[in-house]
Amino acid sequence: MKVLITGAGGQLGKELCKRLKEKDFTVIALTRSMLNIADQQAVRHAMKHFCPDIVVSAAAYTSVDQCEAETEKAYLVNGIGAYYTALEAKHIGADVLHVSTDYVFDGQANVPYEVDAQADPQTIYGKSKKLGEELVRLVSDEVKIIRTSWLYGHGGHNFVNTIIRLAETKDHLRIVNDQVGSPTYTKDVAEALIHLLDQPAGIYHVSNRGSCSWFEFATEIVERSGLTTTIEPISTAEYGFQTPRPPYSVLDLQAIEATGWKPRQWKDALHDYLQVEGR
Numbered sequence: 001m002k003v004l005i006t007g008a009g010g011q012l013g014k015e016l017c018k019r020l021k022e023k024d025f026t027v028i029a030l031t032r033s034m035l036n037i038a039d040q041q042a043v044r045h046a047m048k049h050f051c052p053d054i055v056v057s058a059a060a061y062t063s064v065d066q067c068e069a070e071t072e073k074a075y076l077v078n079g080i081g082a083y084y085t086a087l088e089a090k091h092i093g094a095d096v097l098h099v100s101t102d103y104v105f106d107g108q109a110n111v112p113y114e115v116d117a118q119a120d121p122q123t124i125y126g127k128s129k130k131l132g133e134e135l136v137r138l139v140s141d142e143v144k145i146i147r148t149s150w151l152y153g154h155g156g157h158n159f160v161n162t163i164i165r166l167a168e169t170k171d172h173l174r175i176v177n178d179q180v181g182s183p184t185y186t187k188d189v190a191e192a193l194i195h196l197l198d199q200p201a202g203i204y205h206v207s208n209r210g211s212c213s214w215f216e217f218a219t220e221i222v223e224r225s226g227l228t229t230t231i232e233p234i235s236t237a238e239y240g241f242q243t244p245r246p247p248y249s250v251l252d253l254q255a256i257e258a259t260g261w262k263p264r265q266w267k268d269a270l271h272d273y274l275q276v277e278g279r
Contacts, residue, residue: 004028004052004094006037006085007059011153012099015186016056019194028052032059037081040088047088054197055089057082057098057136060129064103065242067125074128082132086139095144096136097193102149102181102207104130107246114252115147115203122244142201146193149207149249150217152273153186159214160273163221167229177215177233181249182207185269192261199259205251208266217266224271225279 003020007013009031017029028050035046037059047055060078061067067074082098089096103126104119121127136143152158166173184207192206212220215233222229236245253263 001054002026002028002050002052003054003056004030004046004050005056005058006030006035007032007057007099009033010058010060010062011156011158012151012186012189013058014155015153016058016190016193019187019190023194035059037085038076040084043084043088044091047092047094051092052089052094054095054097055085056193057085057096059085060099060101062125064123064125064245067123067128068243071124074124075131078125078128079131079135083135083139086136086143090140095142095197096140097144097146097196098132098136099193100133100145100147101126101129102147102249102251103246104133104147105246105249107248109248112250112252113205115205115255117252122246125243144196144199144201145203146189146196147203147205147251148184148189149251150181150183151186151189152183154273154276159183159217160221160270163218164225164227164279167222167225167227170229172230172232173218174232174234174239175215175218176236176239177213178235179245179247179249180211180213181246182209182211182251183217183266183270184208185273187272188264188269192256192263195259195261196256202255204256204259205253206256207251207253207263208269209253209263210266211250212266220267220270221274224274
């Protein structure tokens with residue numbers, strides 16, 4: 001079976017390519033430089049040329065602050081680009097898995113967001129991803145939309161690597177303690193996506209189990225890496241983000257669990273990641 005992946009140069013895209021190849025799928029890995037998903041003609045050409053059976057739409061503009069400054073680009077990539085990808089995939093009869101985000105929610109809940117919870121994004125990034133979801137669903141009722149959160153993976157910039165780098169050079173770190181979510185290893189998301197290839201269409205939430213604040217996440221990273229930097233919890237207001245972040249973005253996992261998928265605890269996944277990284 002042939003799988004085409006947009007955004008194959010990202011942390012999730014790389015991991016998914018690796019896992020699919022291990023399972024003997026034929027993988028067409030298209031990075032941002034290889035395919036501009038906001039160019040419909042380019043997307044159409046790629047679909048007709050490669051004729052995949054499955055398309056994983058993982059390309060996105062994910063810089064939350066930059067999306068506020070480059071609104072048009074955010075909507076072009078996360079909204080229109082997602083639409084072109086799904087539309088041209090449908091024209092050749094390919095199944096579509098579209099990767100989305102916890103940022104489509106308002107972040108004001110105190111219990112995990114279910115798959116049918118009202119989307120009410122508070123940032124351009126979240127609004128553009130919500131638009132992408134809506135346009136993809138307009139193309140077909142048979143798409144699978146996978147929302148995930150707090151991703152980290154090998155071969156790129158992420159919170160885990162940043163904390164380790166800072167902890168190796170600084171004696172003291174100040175980390176936000178009033179934003180809560182579920183840290184999620186790209187390996188687990190990639191394996192969940194492969195699992196979902198044979199599942200019904202719909203919306204699925206995929207993350208590691210459990211939740212924590214960024215402060216708690218950073219503390220776990222430092223301790224498991226054998227570092228001794230002290231970490232001070234601070235508020236979002238003290239940190240001074242340019243763009244609002246969701247105070248709470250934990251995703252309810254019942255939909256994917258109903259298919260037989262068993263998410264592992266975020267601490268276990270982090271331990272696995274650090275071992276692979278040689279920590």
